[in-house]
Amino acid sequence: MAKRNQWATGIGFILATAGSAIGLGNLWKFPYLMGKNGGFWFLIIYLVFILVLGLPVMVTEMSLGRYTQKSPVSAYRSVGKKATVIGVLGVLVAFLILSYYSVIGGWILKYIESYAVTFQAVDFGSYIASPVEPIVWHFVFMALACLLCYKGAKSIEKASKFLMPLLFIFIVIIAVRSVTLPGAWQGLEFMFAPSADSFSFGSITAALGQVFYSLSLAMGITVTYGSYLNKKNSIPKDCAVVAGLDTGAAVLAGIAIFPAVFAFGLEPAQGPSLIFGTLPKVFESFAGGSIFAIIFFILMLFAAVTSGIALLETVVSYTIDDLHWSRRKSILIVGLAVFLLGIPSSLSFGVLGDITILNYSIFDFMGMLTDNILLPVGGLLMCIYIGWFWQPGKLIAEMEAEGMKFRLKKAWLWCIRTVTPALILVVTILGFIDVYQKIAGV
Numbered sequence: 324m325a326k327r328n329q330w331a332t333g334i335g336f337i338l339a340t341a342g343s344a345i346g347l348g349n350l351w352k353f354p355y356l357m358g359k360n361g362g363f364w365f366l367i368i369y370l371v372f373i374l375v376l377g378l379p380v381m382v383t384e385m386s387l388g389r390y391t392q393k394s395p396v397s398a399y400r401s402v403g404k405k406a407t408v409i410g411v412l413g414v415l416v417a418f419l420i421l422s423y424y425s426v427i428g429g430w431i432l433k434y435i436e437s438y439a440v441t442f443q444a445v446d447f448g449s450y451i452a453s454p455v456e457p458i459v460w461h462f463v464f465m466a467l468a469c470l471l472c473y474k475g476a477k478s479i480e481k482a483s484k485f486l487m488p489l490l491f492i493f494i495v496i497i498a499v500r501s502v503t504l505p506g507a508w509q510g511l512e513f514m515f516a517p518s519a520d521s522f523s524f525g526s527i528t529a530a531l532g533q534v535f536y537s538l539s540l541a542m543g544i545t546v547t548y549g550s551y552l553n554k555k556n557s558i559p560k561d562c563a564v565v566a567g568l569d570t571g572a573a574v575l576a577g578i579a580i581f582p583a584v585f586a587f588g589l590e591p592a593q594g595p596s597l598i599f600g601t602l603p604k605v606f607e608s609f610a611g612g613s614i615f616a617i618i619f620f621i622l623m624l625f626a627a628v629t630s631g632i633a634l635l636e637t638v639v640s641y642t643i644d645d646l647h648w649s650r651r652k653s654i655l656i657v658g659l660a661v662f663l664l665g666i667p668s669s670l671s672f673g674v675l676g677d678i679t680i681l682n683y684s685i686f687d688f689m690g691m692l693t694d695n696i697l698l699p700v701g702g703l704l705m706c707i708y709i710g711w712f713w714q715p716g717k718l719i720a721e722m723e724a725e726g727m728k729f730r731l732k733k734a735w736l737w738c739i740r741t742v743t744p745a746l747i748l749v750v751t752i753l754g755f756i757d758v759y760q761k762i763a764g765v
């Protein structure tokens with residue numbers, strides 16, 4: 324077997340993994356979910372889930388990647404024939420997620436164009452409801468991701484070492500501006516003081532799905548990264564740093580958004596439009612706000628594109644390995660299919676707005692399907708298979724390679740065998756009950 328390329332430095336690995344984890348999930352989705360689900364309790368549950376669910380799953384996937392030295396589907400296949408389905412499920416979810424991820428990527432592109440041409444944001448509500456332009460920008464986003472995926476990720480990796488920290492700095496600046504707006508304290512209170520508003524079983528399900536989504540779990544991505552990881556790196560430590568950075572980015576995005584939401588009297592539970600409606604107001608309160616806005620949205624676009632490429636690569640490498648397509652053919656076909664699948668999601672903000680599936684708009688249904696069902700099910704199957712039907716001891720040995728000590732191995736084993744699967748099961752069932760009650764109007 325050919326030796327796989329490895330990251331030259333530990334920090335390069337951490338940045339690359341964090342670069343794929345940090346994306347729209349942190350900047351766009353986390354604030355809007357928190358806004359919809361009552362703030363404080365959503366945040367607390369999210370943090371607990373990161374610890375007892377996100378981290379154990381991440382550690383498992385990464386060590387599986389390094390142990391097998393294979394891409395996800397082959398990695399699962401080598402663990403057991405039946406486990407192949409976990410890898411394939413991950414590929415399917417990556418495909419579905421990318422279809423609506425790219426629609427949001429298109430919104431960002433439009434904001435950049437709008438700020439560059441008119442020095443202000445478009446009227447978001449009427450823009451996303453229009454039938455053609457959002458689809459054109461969704462196409463441009465996908466085309467960009469395909470092109471960069473085809474060209475290879477070397478230069479993107481280099482750029483991300485500089486651009487991701489810059490994005491962090493920009494979010495900090497926005498957060499500082501946001502918390503110094505008059506009336507900002509209400510936003511901080513919303514995030515950090517307990518209140519039971521708009522919190523339901525569904526909120527717990529949303530937090531669970533978001534942990535998978537934000538840490539890029541159950542899609543094979545972490546397995547792939549693990550397969551490139553040097554034996555000298557400590558897997559648990561690296562995972563903890565990546566999860567910490569990812570969570571930090573999400574919370575920071577919340578601090579940048581909510582004080583402004585309350586200061587400007589906006590609706591925290593408005594959903595996917597939250598940051599797109601709020602940030603322009605913050606930028607208006609800056610000197611040189613439109614220039615700042617352009618740079619910020621370019622950085623956000625970069626974060627979205629790096630995540631988009633990771634999602635695309637997951638599907639592409641599967642079709643290359645298992646269907647034996649050429650790379651070019653694979654990127655073209657997968658890219659086109661993702662674009663087409665994204666169109667109904669985009670239109671559901673306008674002409675297809677009346678179509679609902681189980682009371683969800685098409686866009687929301689796609690999100691529910693991937694985040695609240697497929698990702699948790701993938702994680703559940705993985706924990707059960709590795710924990711009970713395979714030998715998790717092999718992964719412990721992998722983590723303790725080169726004389727390293729994995730102090731929390733008992734806790735990890737306990738999590739992936741019992742705590743994590745039980746939690747996923749209970750929370751997913753509660754989520755179903757919640758959905759059922761909403762449909763039945765109980």
Ligand code: PHE
Nearest residue numbers: 344346347348537539630633
């Ligand atoms: N974690 C990314 C985000 O937060 C989304 C993503 C999922 C990226 C899977 C790559 C793979 O936006």
